[in-house]
Amino acid sequence: MSTIVLTAVESEEGRRALDGVLRAAPDAVEWVDLSKLDFGPCLACGGCEESPRCVLKDEFSAIVPRLAACSRLILVTPIFLGVHHPLMKRVVDRFMPLGGGPFTVRKGEMHHESRMETPFSLTLIGLLDADAAPEEADTFRLLASRHAVNLDCPSHEAHVVGSMNEVAETLTGVLSHPGGAR
Amino acid sequence: MNVVLFVGSPRARSNTRSILVGLRKRLEQAGASVTVLDPKRAEEAGEAFVDQSIEALRSADALVIGAPVYLDLPPFKALSWMQAILSRRDELAANRLGFYAISHSGYFEPVHKMVSLQAHMHFCAHLGWTWRGGLAFGGTSPIDGRPLEETGLFGRRVRPALDALVPIIMAKQSIPCELIRRAGRSPIPLPRHLLVWAMNQMLRRS
Numbered sequence: 001m002s003t004i005v006l007t008a009v010e011s012e013e014g015r016r017a018l019d020g021v022l023r024a025a026p027d028a029v030e031w032v033d034l035s036k037l038d039f040g041p042c043l044a045c046g047g048c049e050e051s052p053r054c055v056l057k058d059e060f061s062a063i064v065p066r067l068a069a070c071s072r073l074i075l076v077t078p079i080f081l082g083v084h085h086p087l088m089k090r091v092v093d094r095f096m097p098l099g100g101g102p103f104t105v106r107k108g109e110m111h112h113e114s115r116m117e118t119p120f121s122l123t124l125i126g127l128l129d130a131d132a133a134p135e136e137a138d139t140f141r142l143l144a145s146r147h148a149v150n151l152d153c154p155s156h157e158a159h160v161v162g163s164m165n166e167v168a169e170t171l172t173g174v175l176s177h178p179g180g181a182r
Numbered sequence: 183m184n185v186v187l188f189v190g191s192p193r194a195r196s197n198t199r200s201i202l203v204g205l206r207k208r209l210e211q212a213g214a215s216v217t218v219l220d221p222k223r224a225e226e227a228g229e230a231f232v233d234q235s236i237e238a239l240r241s242a243d244a245l246v247i248g249a250p251v252y253l254d255l256p257p258f259k260a261l262s263w264m265q266a267i268l269s270r271r272d273e274l275a276a277n278r279l280g281f282y283a284i285s286h287s288g289y290f291e292p293v294h295k296m297v298s299l300q301a302h303m304h305f306c307a308h309l310g311w312t313w314r315g316g317l318a319f320g321g322t323s324p325i326d327g328r329p330l331e332e333t334g335l336f337g338r339r340v341r342p343a344l345d346a347l348v349p350i351i352m353a354k355q356s357i358p359c360e361l362i363r364r365a366g367r368s369p370i371p372l373p374r375h376l377l378v379w380a381m382n383q384m385l386r387r388s
Contacts, residue, residue: 041192041257041258041259042192042252042257042258043192043193044191044192044193044250044252044257045193046193080261080265081261081264081301081302081304081305081308082297082300082301082304083255083261083297083300083301084255084261086258086261086262086265089255089257089258089261089262090258090262092252092253092255093252093253093257093258095253096252096253101385102382102385103378103381103382103385104378105374105375105378108374109289109291109293109294109374110289110290110291110374110377110378110381111289133304133307135300135304136304139297139300139301139304142296142297142300143254143255143297146254146293146294146296146297147253147254150253150254151253
């Protein structure tokens with residue numbers, strides 16, 4: 001059982017709060033701080049429709065096979081327009097090699113087949129600004145459920161919180177459930 | 183009537199570009215002045231490009247963002263441009279323009295475009311602009327960056343939808359529900375399982 005936590009928190013205060021939680025996490029938890037990772041955006045070249053290997057070679061390339069093998073994925077992101085912060089979206093675009101090749105019907109919708117042997121359970125933790133509309137929280141929860149269908153996740157959950165302290169508390173709680181998203 | 187079109191695809195052979203080039207042609211034929219913002223790569227959308235965007239948006243009557251849907255959302259390129267525009271929203275406060283969104287993907291069902299269109303709505307709300315609606319096109323992969331006139335069956339939902347959209351933009355109106363429904367229909371009217379079988383046959387041949 002392995003867990004990967006991708007965080008798109010750029011503030012020093014935020015990263016300190018995450019550091020406190022993730023340094024104390026078990027060895028099976030891998031933390032990838034996207035604000036420190038050197039990686040390019042998806043070129044939309046379509047190469048991953050035929051091959052699971054992305055043509056880009058950078059610091060994220062080595063993480064893709066580990067994503068395909070992990071049993072739980074946790075994304076921690078400030079909420080921007082009800083969805084991922086652009087830094088998180090830059091990496092989510094790079095998830096495309098996880099699916100590809102033939103089409104299939106999943107939950108009554110057309111999708112590419114998953115390339116993951118055992119797809120991960122998915123948890124989204126979003127930090128919502130005080131001045132954001134409540135509808136953005138609804139969009140974020142909808143995003144989690146749509147990602148779960150797209151990535152063929154066996155389970156998913158979404159948490160929307162209002163401060164970095166709450167992000168840290170929520171992450172601690174999520175990591176304490178060995179089974180992942182409920 | 184000044185209309186700004188933003189091309190949100192990072193792809194060289196872009197279906198978004200095909201759709202927006204088709205829209206530009208129709209808008210110009212209707213007498214609109216059209217500015218196309220089209221950085222080919224996210225890296226090209228630097229400060230100078232954002233300056234150019236702000237300048238165009240200051241005098242625009244309408245903005246249309248066209249973007250593909252990658253994993254439920256507009257790609258990084260489009261989202262980061264929206265972030266850059268939002269960071270300078272004070273410079274646009276005097277112009278409450280009308281905002282339209284076009285989301286599309288190779289998958290046929292409109293549900294794939296739902297979150298993306300909601301993100302566009304939130305963008306519009308943050309800027310205090312007027313949301314005039316969004317169109318969700320499915321099955322756009324076979325357009326393959328070609329002019330819409332050359333896409334036959336695969337452009338059969340996009341072409342008439344753009345024909346209908348132009349007078350709506352020119353009249354500063356909202357997109358009617360009936361047009362949203364028509365645009366969202368699959369261009370190939372086959373049951374889903376048969377469609378998937380046909381797409382996989384095409385995939386094997388290519």
